[in-house]
Structure formats: structure tokens, C-alpha cells
Amino acid sequence: xxxxxxxxxxxxxxxxxxxxxxxxxxxxxxxxxxxxxxxxxxxxxxxxxxxxxxxxxxxxxxxxxxxxxxxxxxxxxxxxxxxxxxxxxxxxxxxxxxxxxxxxxxxxxxxxxxxxxxxxxxxxxxxxxxxxxxxxxxxxxxxxxxxxxxxxxxxxxxxxxxxxxxxxxxxxxxxxxxxxxxxxxxxxxxxxxxxxxxxxxxxxxxxxxxxxxxxxxxxxxxxxxxxxxxxxxxxxxxxxxxxxxxxxxxxxxxxxxxxxxxxxxxxxxxxxxxxxxxxxxxxxxxxxxxxxxxxxxxxxxxxx
Amino acid sequence: xxxxxxxxxxxxxxxxxxxxxxxxxxxxxxxxxxxxxxxxxxxxxxxxxxxxxxxxxxxxxxxxxxxxxxxxxxxxxxxxxxxxxxxxxxxxxxxxxxxxxxxxxxxxxxxxxxxxxxxxxxxxxxxxxxxxxxxxxxxxxxxxxxxxxxxxxxxxxxxxxxxxxxxxxxxxxxxxxxxxxxxxxxxxxxxxxxxxxxxxxxxxxxxxxxxxxxxxxxxxxxxxxxxxxxxxxxxxxxxxxxxxxxxxxxxxxxxxxx
Numbered sequence: 024x025x026x027x028x029x030x031x032x033x034x035x036x037x038x039x040x041x042x043x044x045x046x047x048x049x050x051x052x053x054x055x056x057x058x059x060x061x062x063x064x065x066x067x068x069x070x071x072x073x074x075x076x077x078x079x080x081x082x083x084x085x086x087x088x089x090x091x092x093x094x095x096x097x098x099x100x101x102x103x104x105x106x107x108x109x110x111x112x113x114x115x116x117x118x119x120x121x122x123x124x125x126x127x128x129x130x131x132x133x134x135x136x137x138x139x140x141x142x143x144x145x146x147x148x149x150x151x152x153x154x155x156x157x158x159x160x161x162x163x164x165x166x167x168x169x170x171x172x173x174x175x176x177x178x179x180x181x182x183x184x185x186x187x188x189x190x191x192x193x194x195x196x197x198x199x200x201x202x203x204x205x206x207x208x209x210x211x212x213x214x215x216x217x218x219x220x221x222x223x224x225x226x227x228x229x230x231x232x233x234x235x236x237x238x239x240x241x242x243x244x245x246x247x248x249x250x251x252x253x254x255x256x257x258x259x260x261x262x263x264x265x266x267x268x269x270x271x272x273x274x275x276x277x278x279x280x281x282x283x284x285x286x287x288x289x290x291x292x293x294x295x296x297x298x299x300x301x302x303x304x305x306x307x308x309x310x311x312x313x314x315x316x317x318x319x320x321x322x323x324x325x326x327x
Numbered sequence: 328x329x330x331x332x333x334x335x336x337x338x339x340x341x342x343x344x345x346x347x348x349x350x351x352x353x354x355x356x357x358x359x360x361x362x363x364x365x366x367x368x369x370x371x372x373x374x375x376x377x378x379x380x381x382x383x384x385x386x387x388x389x390x391x392x393x394x395x396x397x398x399x400x401x402x403x404x405x406x407x408x409x410x411x412x413x414x415x416x417x418x419x420x421x422x423x424x425x426x427x428x429x430x431x432x433x434x435x436x437x438x439x440x441x442x443x444x445x446x447x448x449x450x451x452x453x454x455x456x457x458x459x460x461x462x463x464x465x466x467x468x469x470x471x472x473x474x475x476x477x478x479x480x481x482x483x484x485x486x487x488x489x490x491x492x493x494x495x496x497x498x499x500x501x502x503x504x505x506x507x508x509x510x511x512x513x514x515x516x517x518x519x520x521x522x523x524x525x526x527x528x529x530x531x532x533x534x535x536x537x538x539x540x541x542x543x544x545x546x547x548x549x550x551x552x553x554x555x556x557x558x559x560x561x562x563x564x565x566x567x568x569x570x571x572x573x574x575x576x577x578x579x580x581x582x583x584x585x
Contacts, residue, residue: 054430056427110357197451198440198443198452199443199449201436202440202443204430205427205430205437205440206421206426206440208395208419208421208425209421209440209492211393211394211395212395212414212418213414213443213444214411214444256431259431260431260432260433260476261431261433262436
């Protein structure tokens with residue numbers, strides 16, 4: 024029980040919260056066919072984090088968040104600039120900006136010498152849920168002990184904050200998000216500027232990427248943003264239902280993904296468990312496959 | 328009932344402010360001139376067709392008036408003020424092909440979007456709004472399709488959903504981009520009927536229109552456009568073979584109305 028509280032519970036919470044926050048904003052990326060933007064956000068925050076570290080000399084949470092967020096917004100603006108002013112094809116603009124930014128991050132990471140001290144490239148790429156531990160937990164009573172709760176892994180606080188902010192915006196701006204995603208020109212004529220709403224979506228995607236990066240990693244981030252919403256989309260034609268279903272799938276991916284990572288290797292007698300970030304993404308992918316094969320809406324007539 | 332329509336010249340000389348007044352409007356697309364020096368005062372009310380060949384700048388005209396594409400030069404005023412001040416008075420129906428019909432929304436969801444401005448920022452769509460959306464769907468004879476996903480509707484039905492959304496805006500000026508493109512006879516009938524009742528209620532309906540053969544039966548005013556204004560006025564006097572030939576750049580043998 025104690026080992027569950029100390030090791031499994033924090034990891035489970037981190038994995039699940041990361042899946043939830045990415046999925047929530049991912050719904051609107053998928054709807055506006057900007058899925059790769061989520062991928063881009065994950066990549067571009069790396070130079071932001073490293074630059075923030077070099078400038079501030081600390082890995083304090085808010086410094087890292089600010090650096091990552093600034094990099095994400097800078098990249099989003101750069102993509103818009105390439106698209107509008109330089110007339111680069113949108114996916115090419117996105118592809119070049121996020122890979123170059125990521126490469127810059129890798130270079131900075133190696134050159135600044137922080138790679139060995141504060142950052143592990145492997146963790147940034149593939150995520151590291153397992154380092155989220157809660158040594159202060161001694162019994163179930165720790166769940167109600169403020170002192171013990173205060174020593175929960177700091178990522179949990181960041182994830183909870185990120186989820187709260189994204190959820191607040193999605194709830195309050197739900198109808199604006201809907202009309203801008205469906206018919207941006209019309210939205211503009213009724214005084215709801217698509218650029219403003221789009222900017223908020225990009226910012227929230229950046230926030231989601233930043234808070235969940237340490238858990239799921241750059242490469243798997245996009246799986247969390249895209250798979251659960253795409254799965255839900257196949258099962259309903261109502262936007263609200265889609266968002267709720269996607270959160271349910273994110274929750275299921277987080278819980279079952281972590282359980283598989285821990286339990287499956289044990290069942291086969293292996294000593295080392297799987298990386299939970301990988302199994303969470305695999306579960307999300309399998310759920311999507313299931314929805315494709317057995318989805319209620321499959322084969323329904325559609326007009327182009 | 329047909330009220331006598333004042334000619335363009337009379338209406339612009341009278342005290343009333345035209346629903347739409349465009350002055351010297353030019354639009355550039357990547358160095359190419361899409362619209363050049365367009366000036367026009369719309370009649371106070373009625374049904375106006377904007378007619379011209381492909382690439383004549385018809386959709387561009389609507390979009391530039393609405394501020395959806397930047398103006399290189401010129402102004403557009405809605406009832407004497409800038410568009411951003413008059414959003415309550417206008418309704419825009421974009422081309423059907425411009426949106427994603429796979430979007431997770433029902434016909435009623437889309438019509439309710441016409442109420443968003445009155446609902447206001449940050450406030451949710453309430454059940455009274457949904458009832459209202461159903462009423463507007465009823466006006467375009469789609470009430471039984473209210474809960475149908477929009478992609479599962481026919482092209483004509485989709486166009487009627489867009490029209491219902493515009494009606495929900497309770498506007499005085501309606502700007503529609505190719506509303507009759509690729510629609511069925513039922514939809515054409517419903518739309519014509521709705522447009523006439525809007526006109527009788529005092530509204531101005533401006534449609535980008537591609538089908539020369541139906542201009543006379545549906546519309547009472549016409550704007551002939553080919554990157555610049557060729558002619559405008561009542562259909563009876565302006566929609567002449569001569570003007571049409573000038574618009575299309577070739578002496579078409581087509582005799583409108585036959």
C-alpha cells in the first residue's frame with residue numbers, strides 16, 4: 024500500500040492529468056485540422072526551457088514555464104508570419120519552424136553544458152512519469168495530511184494548474200470556440216475574431232505542452248492531443264459529447280496505460296517495467312483503432 | 328405585394344441612408360487586382376443580384392465589404408457607418424463550400440450560431456435559444472432535420488440551414504455568397520420565398536449569383552461586375568443583353584429571360 028502511494032499514485036496522477044490537459048485542448052486542434060500544431064508546441068518549448076535556464080540559472084518551475092511559453096508563442100507567430108507574409112504553405116511553415124526550433128534547443132542543451140546537470144534529453148524526448156514519487160506518503164492518512172501533500176511532486180501542481188486554466192477557457196469560450204472552428208468568416212462578421220480565439224487555442228496548447236512535457240515527452244505529446252479527441256469524434260456528432268468522451272478516453276489511457284506499464288512486465292517475469300508514457304500512448308492508439316473498427320457512426324452517409 | 332422601388336439615383340439623393348454604400352473600393356490579391364474602383368449605393372430594400380464571370384471579384388466584393396479581406400483602397404458603409412459598428416444589422420452567408428460539413432454540429436447548432444451575438448460573449452447557449460433556432464429552421468422547412476448532423480444533409484438543405492442562421496440574426500442587410508449554387512428546386516423555392524418576405528419586411532438582400540437565366544424571376548436589382556462596376560440598377564432596365572455582353576467581355580447571344 025505504501026509503495027502504491029509513494030510510487031504508483033503520483034505517477035498515475037501525472038500520466039492521467041497530462042493526458043487530460045492535452046486531450047482537452049487537442050479537441051479544438053483536431054477540429055480545425057491543426058493536429059500537428061500540438062506536435063510543434065511540444066518541440067518548440069525545448070529551446071525555451073534551455074534559454075530560460077541559461078538566463079535565470081535555475082530550474083524553478085515558473086522560470087521553465089515562462090521560457091517554454093515564450094518559445095511556443097514566438098514559434099506560433101513565426102509560423103503565421105511565414106504563412107501570411109512569406110506565403111509559405113502552412114504545413115511546410117509549421118514543419119520548418121518546429122524542427123529548426125527543436126534543433127536549436129538540442130544545440131543549446133549540448134553547448135550550455137546543462138545537459139548533464141539538469142536535463143536529460145532522453146526524458147525530454149520520451150517523457151518520464153516514473154520520477155514522480157511521493158516519499159512523504161506513509162499511509163492512507165497522508166492523503167489528508169497537508170504537510171505530506173505539500174511534498175507531492177511539483178509536476179502535479181503544474182499539471183493541475185494547466186488543466187484548470189485550459190478547462191476554464193474551454194467552458195467559458197465554448198460557443199466562441201465552436202463558431203470559430205466551424206465558420207471563421209461568419210464568426211468574424213458577428214464580432215468574434217477568429218485570430219483572437221485562434222491565438223487563445225495556440226496559447227492553451229502551448230500551456231498544455233509545457234505542463235505535460237516532463238511527463239509524456241516531446242514525441243508522445245501529440246498522441247495525447249490527437250488520439251482521444253479523434254477517437255471521440257468517431258463516436259458522436261455533438262461537440263460537447265465529443266469533448267466529454269475524449270476526456271473519458273484520456274482518463275482510460277492514463278489509468279490502463281500506467282497499469283500495463285507496471286503489471287504486464289511483472290506478469291511475464293521481467294524486472295524492468297515499461298515506460299508508462301509509451302504504454303499510455305499505445306492504449307490511446309488502441310482505443311482509436313477500436314472506435315474505427317466498431318464506432319457507431321462508421322459508414323454513415325456523408326456529403327463532401 | 329410589390330412596392331415600387333426607387334431607382335438608385337433617387338435613393339442616394341433622398342434623405343435615407345443606403346443599407347450599403349461602397350466608395351472607390353479596390354482589392355489586391357498578391358499583386359493581382361481583384362476589384363478596382365468599385366462604387367455603389369444599394370437600394371433601400373429589395374433583392375439584388377451581383378452578376379459577373381468567374382474571377383470577376385463578386386465574392387471578393389462581399390468579403391471586402393465585411394472586412395474579411397483587406398481593402399487596398401476605398402470604403403464600405405452599412406447604414407452610414409463602418410461595418411464594425413453595424414454588425415447587428417447585417418447577416419453574411421458564406422459559400423457553402425467554405426466550411427467543414429464534417430464538423431460535429433447539428434442543423435440546430437449551426438442556426439443557433441446566428442443568435443451568438445445577441446447571447447453575448449462568454450455566455451452559454453440556453454434552451455430558449457435552442458427553441459428559437461428550431462423556429463428559424465421551421466421557416467426554411469427543415470424543422471424535422473434539427474437534430475441531424477449537418478454533413479448528413481443534402482447540399483440544398485445545408486444552404487437552407489445557412490439561410491436559417493442568417494434569419495436568426497434578424498438583420499436588415501443580408502449578404503449571401505452564391506446561395507443558389509447547386510441547390511435543388513425545393514430549396515430554390517423556399518429561398519426565393521424567404522427572400523421576398525424579407526424584402527416585404529423592408530430588408531435588403533444582396534446575393535452573388537451565377538445563373539443568368541434566373542436573374543429576372545428572382546431579383547429586382549442587379550449589379551454587373553467584372554473587376555469593376557459595369558452597370559447597376561433595376562433588372563428591367565439594367566439587365567440588358569448589351570450590358571451583359573459588356574460584363575462578360577464577349578457579345579453573348581444569350582437573351583436573358585428566355
